[in-house]
Amino acid sequence: MATESWAESVDLQEKEATESINSLQLKEKPEENGATSKTEGEANNKTEEDDKVVWSTTQTSRSSSEDPNSPLYSVKSFEELRLKPQLLQGVYGMGFNRPSKIQETALPMMLAEPPQNLIAQSQSGTGKTAAFVLAMLSHVDPNNKWPQCLCVSPTYELALQTGKVIEQMGKHYPEVQLVYAIRGNKYRVELCPADRPGAEHHQTEAEEETLDTIKQYYVLCNCKEEKFEALCNIYGAITIAQAMIFCHTRKTAGWLAGELSREGHQVALLSGEMQVEQRAAVIDRFREGKEKVLVTTNVCARGIDVEQVSVVINFDLPVDKDGNPDNETYLHRIGRTGRFGKRGLAINMVDSKMSMNILNRIQEHFNKKIERLNTDDLDEIEKIAS
Ligand SMILES: Nc1ncnc2c1ncn2[C@@H]1O[C@H](COP(=O)(O)OP(=O)(O)OP(=O)(O)O)[C@@H](O)[C@H]1O
Numbered sequence: 001m002a003t004e005s006w007a008e009s010v011d012l013q014e015k016e017a018t019e020s021i022n023s024l025q026l027k028e029k030p031e032e033n034g035a036t037s038k039t040e041g042e043a044n045n046k047t048e049e050d051d052k053v054v055w056s057t058t059q060t061s062r063s064s065s066e067d068p069n070s071p072l073y074s075v076k077s078f079e080e081l082r083l084k085p086q087l088l089q090g091v092y093g094m095g096f097n098r099p100s101k102i103q104e105t106a107l108p109m110m111l112a113e114p115p116q117n118l119i120a121q122s123q124s125g126t127g128k129t130a131a132f133v134l135a136m137l138s139h140v141d142p143n144n145k146w147p148q149c150l151c152v153s154p155t156y157e158l159a160l161q162t163g164k165v166i167e168q169m170g171k172h173y174p175e176v177q178l179v180y181a182i183r184g185n186k187y188r189v190e191l192c193p194a195d196r197p198g199a200e201h202h203q204t205e206a207e208e209e210t211l212d213t214i215k216q217y218y219v220l221c222n223c224k225e226e227k228f229e230a231l232c233n234i235y236g237a238i239t240i241a242q243a244m245i246f247c248h249t250r251k252t253a254g255w256l257a258g259e260l261s262r263e264g265h266q267v268a269l270l271s272g273e274m275q276v277e278q279r280a281a282v283i284d285r286f287r288e289g290k291e292k293v294l295v296t297t298n299v300c301a302r303g304i305d306v307e308q309v310s311v312v313i314n315f316d317l318p319v320d321k322d323g324n325p326d327n328e329t330y331l332h333r334i335g336r337t338g339r340f341g342k343r344g345l346a347i348n349m350v351d352s353k354m355s356m357n358i359l360n361r362i363q364e365h366f367n368k369k370i371e372r373l374n375t376d377d378l379d380e381i382e383k384i385a386s
Contacts, residue, residue: 071101071126071211081107087137090169091130100127100340102202103134109200110135117199123211124335125305125342133165142175147190156182156276157283158303183276209331210366214338215384217373218348218359224252227315227349228259230375234311234347235265237381242286242308244336245295248316256315257295270296302332305339312337314348317358325361345385347373 078091078099099107102122109116110132122128136149151166153159159182170176179185210216221227231245247253250271257269268291270282286294287306294301298318318329338344348370350356363370374380 071123076104082111083107083134084138084173086173087134087169089172090137091134093171094168096130100131103127103131105202106131107134111138115139117197118202119199120202121204122202123204123209124331125211125339127340129162129165129305130169133162133169137166137170137173137176140176142173150190153303155302157280157301160280161283161303161305210334210368211338211344213341214334214344214346216334216346216348216368216370217384218350218370219373219375220356221349221351223351224255224315227351228256230349231260231313231315232263233375233378234313234381235263237378238385241292241310242289242306243293243311243313244301244304244306244309244333245293245313245315246301246318246333247295247297248319250297252316253295253297260293260295265293266291267293267295270294270301272297298329301336304336306336307339307342309337309339310343311345311347314346317348317350317355317362319358323354325358325365327362327365330362331366 076099078088078096081099081104083091100122102120106118106120106128109118115135120128120131132151136151140148151159151162153162159180163178163180166178170178219227219230221230234240245256247256250273253269253271257267260267268282268286270279270286274282282294283304285291289308295315312334314330314333318326318333320326334344334346337346348359350359359370373384
């Protein structure tokens with residue numbers, strides 16, 4: 001699959017972004033993902049690190065593709081979805097064995113002749129992107145030399161991420177060309193007709209929006225310093241592959257990134273005021289595992305798919321401009337972990353009566369109990385990860 005180069009401008013910015021990230025890396029962690037090979041002598045010499053429970057995305061939850069109630073369960077194979085052979089090659093090349101429920105349900109509707117309009121909802125990380133990418137690639141006819149599929153993304157980062165999925169799935173379909181109509185690329189888009197006819201709806205109930213594979217907890221604190229201490233205790237008790245930490249303001253995010261760096265964590269900082277290309281470079285580095293912790297404010301981290309993210313921390317709970325709970329943002333944030341049946345952990349920091357009230361309203365909205373976690377008790381933290 002051919003691509004127009006958007007990477008040039010990203011490269012130019014990357015150096016600058018890397019420098020600012022490097023300035024945060026005061027101390028490198030010697031071990032990656034808690035995985036090391038040891039001699040027998042070393043193995044007998046247990047360290048604090050050895051005692052930690054590993055909270056890793058390699059552990060899959062009970063909600064697997066075998067469970068008919070799981071959003072990953074399907075009765076069909078990709079062959080039965082009648083995908084083009086080039087796309088089947090692409091799908092298997094990405095390591096997908098079977099479609100998820102949303103893929104199995106949505107693809108036949110999107111591939112029908114004539115195709116049906118569809119508004120589909122499914123839990124985070126259950127394969128929606130893959131579903132609509134396959135639909136786009138199935139419809140495009142490379143003999144027609146005009147733009148045929150338009151994918152509109154809410155953010156620059158998501159446009160790049162979806163583009164990468166298109167590139168991977170379309171790897172064996174080089175006749176199809178992909179272009180990015182994003183900042184820095186001069187490309188005139190054809191507009192969609194404003195009068196779209198009605199669409200089929202495939203919706204999820206509010207109670208089902210969060211995944212059972214993501215365990216949710218809250219921690220009671222009094223101030224940001226206590227929240228940071230709680231965070232350190234969590235890191236002291238469990239080994240975390242990669243984590244995303246959400247803050248309300250840039251100021252808090254910057255402060256927290258600095259504190260975490262001083263503790264020896266490999267930290268990346270992502271916030272709205274950075275140039276979009278810089279933000280893309282930061283996300284790329286995080287995706288490659290160059291940083292293990294991503295501290296971020298909000299919008300730019302929406303929809304990011306990084307498999308290794310095993311823990312999401314709401315250092316500040318998401319609220320809208322009127323100070324009410326932002327349930328949608330909460331869902332998007334915690335959905336950065338527990339991707340495609342992996343286990344995930346979401347921890348909310350509560351530091352006032354007001355934020356406790358916000359948390360209670362979030363629980364009510366999703367009809368899901370969020371348990372309290374005492375981070376002064378290392379055994380208790382270890383237990384939630386086992
Ligand atoms: N059928 C499949 N088999 C195995 N892995 C899959 C399959 N479909 C998608 N994935 C992987 O699962 C992860 C989540 O998929 P995807 O990003 O499509 O989910 P999503 O529903 O769009 O997520 P979000 O709601 O956060 O936008 C991705 O890393 C993707 O590569």
